[in-house]
Amino acid sequence: MSSFRKRALDEFSSHKSERFHYEKQPVSQYFGQNVFDIEKMRRYLSSEAFGVVQQAINEGVKIDRKIADQIASGMKAWAVERGATHYTHWFHPLTDATAEKHEAFVDPSKNGGVFENFKGDALVQQEPDASSFPNGGLRNTFEARGYSAWDPTSPAFIIDDTLCIPSVFVAYTGESLDMKAPHLKSLQQLDKAAVDLARMFNPSISSVNVMLGIEQEYFVVDEALFRARPDLMLCNRTLIGHTSAKDQQLEDHYFGAIPSRVMCFMKDFETEAFKLGVVLKTRHNEVAPNQFEFAPYFAEANLSIDHNLMMMILMRKIAKKHKLKVIFHEKPFAGVNGSGKHCNWSMVTNTGVNLLSPGKTPVNNIQFLSFFISVIRAVYEHNYLLMASTASLGNSYRLGGSEAPPAIMSVFVGKTLTEVIDSIERMAITDDSALNEDVKLNIVNKIPEILPDNTDRNRTSPFAFTGNRFEFRAVGSSVNVASSMFVLNTAVAQQLTRFKSLVEKEMSQGLSKEEAFLKIIRQYITESKDILFEGNGYSQEWHQEASRRGLKGISDVPEAFKVFLDKKTRDLMVETQVLCERELEARYEVLNELFIKKLQIEARVLGDLSINHIIPTAIKFQNSLIQNVLGIKEIFGDPEFRQMSERQILSIRKISGYIQSLREDTHALIQARKIANAISSYPERAQSYSANVLPYMSKIRTTVDKLEMVVDDELWPLPKYRELLFWR
Numbered sequence: 001m002s003s004f005r006k007r008a009l010d011e012f013s014s015h016k017s018e019r020f021h022y023e024k025q026p027v028s029q030y031f032g033q034n035v036f037d038i039e040k041m042r043r044y045l046s047s048e049a050f051g052v053v054q055q056a057i058n059e060g061v062k063i064d065r066k067i068a069d070q071i072a073s074g075m076k077a078w079a080v081e082r083g084a085t086h087y088t089h090w091f092h093p094l095t096d097a098t099a100e101k102h103e104a105f106v107d108p109s110k111n112g113g114v115f116e117n118f119k120g121d122a123l124v125q126q127e128p129d130a131s132s133f134p135n136g137g138l139r140n141t142f143e144a145r146g147y148s149a150w151d152p153t154s155p156a157f158i159i160d161d162t163l164c165i166p167s168v169f170v171a172y173t174g175e176s177l178d179m180k181a182p183h184l185k186s187l188q189q190l191d192k193a194a195v196d197l198a199r200m201f202n203p204s205i206s207s208v209n210v211m212l213g214i215e216q217e218y219f220v221v222d223e224a225l226f227r228a229r230p231d232l233m234l235c236n237r238t239l240i241g242h243t244s245a246k247d248q249q250l251e252d253h254y255f256g257a258i259p260s261r262v263m264c265f266m267k268d269f270e271t272e273a274f275k276l277g278v279v280l281k282t283r284h285n286e287v288a289p290n291q292f293e294f295a296p297y298f299a300e301a302n303l304s305i306d307h308n309l310m311m312m313i314l315m316r317k318i319a320k321k322h323k324l325k326v327i328f329h330e331k332p333f334a335g336v337n338g339s340g341k342h343c344n345w346s347m348v349t350n351t352g353v354n355l356l357s358p359g360k361t362p363v364n365n366i367q368f369l370s371f372f373i374s375v376i377r378a379v380y381e382h383n384y385l386l387m388a389s390t391a392s393l394g395n396s397y398r399l400g401g402s403e404a405p406p407a408i409m410s411v412f413v414g415k416t417l418t419e420v421i422d423s424i425e426r427m428a429i430t431d432d433s434a435l436n437e438d439v440k441l442n443i444v445n446k447i448p449e450i451l452p453d454n455t456d457r458n459r460t461s462p463f464a465f466t467g468n469r470f471e472f473r474a475v476g477s478s479v480n481v482a483s484s485m486f487v488l489n490t491a492v493a494q495q496l497t498r499f500k501s502l503v504e505k506e507m508s509q510g511l512s513k514e515e516a517f518l519k520i521i522r523q524y525i526t527e528s529k530d531i532l533f534e535g536n537g538y539s540q541e542w543h544q545e546a547s548r549r550g551l552k553g554i555s556d557v558p559e560a561f562k563v564f565l566d567k568k569t570r571d572l573m574v575e576t577q578v579l580c581e582r583e584l585e586a587r588y589e590v591l592n593e594l595f596i597k598k599l600q601i602e603a604r605v606l607g608d609l610s611i612n613h614i615i616p617t618a619i620k621f622q623n624s625l626i627q628n629v630l631g632i633k634e635i636f637g638d639p640e641f642r643q644m645s646e647r648q649i650l651s652i653r654k655i656s657g658y659i660q661s662l663r664e665d666t667h668a669l670i671q672a673r674k675i676a677n678a679i680s681s682y683p684e685r686a687q688s689y690s691a692n693v694l695p696y697m698s699k700i701r702t703t704v705d706k707l708e709m710v711v712d713d714e715l716w717p718l719p720k721y722r723e724l725l726f727w728r
């Protein structure tokens, strides 16, 4: 067997199931021990400083430098006690990764020794330079240096003896250079818009928080096998590899017993997650072989995203101890399911009411319907933008297949709510006639009766209502979900504001409050019902129906990015001040830049695999066939030889054909890249990559996968799908 693959298989078989992170006590005893949470703030801060932090968290009040010094000193005392030696501003640049630049606490003291030092200035602001992050041209001038600023709404935590301080990353000119800042702004906008509307029902409401529960799907692969695949190592996905005879068709992996090596890894990871204050609730096998999922208990959206990113860091680190690799890529293996992050999204008031939860009384249900339909209206209005916000090279391999959400936006609400929506739409509301009480109460009353049992789920929908929340399923598994959530929040804020002003207008023209609400609810239904779809999102009929309804799907990634520059998007983002024009343009640039760079890497790796791994292997195998045929000829001579070697000769011809097309296609791939690389504008270059480079990727793959089926298994250089996916 090829020594590369053999070594990997040998090494892998020596890997054991074992644990490294034991905690003997119950979880409640050590939960949150690595987080500077409220309880620790109370212990380590003066009551004055504690009060200020609370105000900063709850009301966004600014913290002055003097108090910042006090907070820094308390935080340092706690962190040093827990063994931390360094601190860092932890921020989320536009790359989907997280960034950290560590500073030691120690400073030299006058007497020649050192002392632990951490001042308010260092807590509040850092200048990591970080000029190498993609910024879409926002930092081309010297004045546009970037700095990171503490986000007190997400508590500091310790990973690897380093105090991590969640931060936003912005340019001195004010533009945001990260994922967190626009997300925080969108949350503020939604808070304001939702409070304004909710106060029409309950004046004591003073804040509305978005709640987010992120289900994270991922693959786990043995480290030795992973390292024997250059494509996995460099691209996090397999660029070649024939599907295994058995993959997920028996549906025996989903919810199956978790394999013991993975279980050891999961337990270790969960132990550390609990210490970081993350309530990991659910773990299970997913549909594809060696695909898994975890879901934490939902939390405030900003915190929830930070937690998700912390978990990704933790999982990679802990997997290493288990000689495993965690793969967050959207589509690491062809032919089996890809991975996403399902974003469960709801709005909760400071009075503890979930605005997406149907109430027990008609009035509560009018409130519910107002928020519910505003979300649907928002998704309709910006359906393409929302879908495009999930677009990336990785997700393009996942979305639109028949096992991930389709790339056309639609909303599923279930049978009960469909009936409610239909009857409201049929209801007659005129400005001068009062509503028929019976009809009104019947419709609105019907909701709580049926909803609690309403368990119908439609897995083919990208955006589904699931009883008291919406679940957005199109977001990719490797990304920071803020990239989509800020769009959703902003779009919903826009519709809530509009909804309220429409209701007020009706009331000022004489309709009662209830009538006005129902009228606008109905108007929103009529305006947005084209986004509602209860059927099979994978079906061909839906594609046709969707295009009749004017719903556009994502078919080309760089094309989809263009929506960020549309007038409608600019109006939405600029009006709400979530992103200004320059920031939108910068983001557009960065999206294209990342698309190009990722595809460029994939194309290089594939070219390398084809030329340096696959073609030489095919030649070696072909030579053995040729030797064999020559031998037969020597022994038996014509015409017997011809008869005996008919199939062999056919194989030799076939392999020659494959080798020939691999050489041609790889050459064409390189040429296509060269042409694209000569284009200076990122968006145009991305388009050229998508139109001219991408097609060769699948063409080459098809040929290689055919070769994998004919070449002697002993010679094949790379671990095969069956080995990667069924290694336990």
Ligand code: ADP
Residues within 6 Å of the ligand: 211, 212, 213, 214, 215, 282, 295, 296, 297, 298, 344, 345, 346, 354, 468, 469
């Ligand atoms: P599924 O059946 O969709 O796979 P899971 O149990 O895996 O469900 O995950 C559901 C996620 O939704 C969890 O993170 C859960 O905490 C979250 N969730 C539950 N209720 C709400 C809510 N009201 N708002 C936001 N997220 C919620």
Ligand code: MG
Residues within 6 Å of the ligand: 215, 293, 295
């Ligand atoms: Mg789940």
